[in-house]
Amino acid sequence: MQLFSTLENTIYLEMAISMLEKKGIKKENIYAVPLDNRKEERKLFDTLHRSDGTSLIDIGLALATAFSVVGASIGFELALGPIYWGLIGAFIGFVIGVIIRLFTERVIKKKKRLLKGKHSEVIVIIECEETQAELVENILWNHFAIGVAKVTSK
Template sequence: MHVIASFDHSIYLELAITALEELGIPKERIYAVPLQERPKKPKMFDSINSSDGISLFDAGVALATACTVIGSSYGFILKGGAILWGIIGAVVGFLIGFIIDILHQKKSAITKAKTKKSEVIILVTCAHEEAKHIQEVFWEHLAFGVAVCD
């Protein structure tokens, strides 16, 4: 029987392995595998086949709407008319929102890259009676997930 758990690189991983050894499980039956990180940074723009759920379009549309209203309102006073200034406001608002989203996305990606480390998978070979205790040790030490395989 195998008990598999996923951990972050942290002190809790070391504490879990130490707790397993204190339960009487020898080191030869505990196997830890660190996962490799993504070799290249993810793409900024999504394709039609894959999406990360982050939209660079939302803030642009919201600011385009707001700037259209403002441009149209002042367009009654300014030379060129309300329609022209509404279109100018929409374009300017969309570009400002799009640039803000891109800058925010790059900042978030840099922050995530600095803080995010890859996970470690722990595989423990054990008897059927030990599996419950091993699961409890993993949950107590903040495992992301635990699975038991017969």
């Protein structure tokens, strides 16, 4: 049976490996692979094949609606008339909304992404008997594994 686990590269990883060796897992049956984490920034604009679930135009559309109503209302008393001022208001509201959303995605959410969560840094693959699988899994969880998976080999 094989167990796969992801862990952070901390002292707990070393402690887990040494605990596994003490419990009878041979060194040859423990394989640790460091991961290369993403270094470049995530793309802000979505493509046809990839989307991160955030929209850049949602605030822009809401502000465009509000500004077009205000622009059309005020446009009755201005020179160009309500239709032109409604369109001008919609354009200005849309641009302001997109700028607000770009600012929040670039500045505010970037800071949150950097602070949030644990990142897998090492994959540990352990080959063991099925009778040892529960023990190995408990050792990994007790040493702060991010995830553990079992695969039975037949």
